[in-house]
Amino acid sequence: MSVVENxxxxxxxxxxxxxxRVTGKTxxxxxxxxxxxxxASGNFFLPLIGTExxxxxxxxxxxxxFHSSKPVRRAFCNVCGTPLAFDTVGDTVISFTHGSLDDVxxxxxxxxxxxxxRVSFYDKLFSLPETVSNRDDLPGGTSDVSSTNCQHPDHDTTNWPEGHR
Incomplete structure (x- = not known):
């Protein structure tokens, strides 16, 4: 197992x-x-990291x-729906979602x-063609997305939202 100390x-x-915030080992x-x-993640898999x-x-x-089973509950934001944690009731460990880290x-x-x-096509995912999204399917493209972005930055902030929502 991979352990990252402190x-x-x-x-x-x-x-x-x-x-x-996580202040101990993962x-x-x-x-x-x-x-x-x-x-729970709406995806092919859910990346999780444990900590005490x-x-x-x-x-x-x-x-x-949300209790997804009797021994397991899952945390999510009730505003935007982001999955955040997996908790086995009574355990000393909580697992948080890898993708919710500021530094993934x-x-x-x-x-x-x-x-x-595991989905049957998982091993083929990395051989799919790759493109950079320009979001030309949206009115205004990426500039409209950038100028109206309500996503929290990848670091702690004192005040949030800053004029969003």
């Missing part, structure tokens, strides 16, 4: 209503392919929790779990 990490939801960064994680609950704190707002590249996944649910 790394300070921050992250949060897309709109900035819910933010968190453990078991992985991609979960189980069907429940697919549904004592080293994890919500620094702005509070997430909404700070931790590297070490394993894939729940592979029985």
């Amino acid at each position: 790394q300070s990490l921050s992250g949060g939801c897309q709109c900035g209503a819910v933010r968190y 453990d078991y960064p992985h991609l979960c392919h189980c069907r429940m994680c697919q549904k 609950k004592k080293d994890f704190e919500w620094t702005r707002g509070e997430p909404t929790w 590249g700070a931790v590297t996944p070490v394993e894939q779990s729940g592979v029985e649910g």
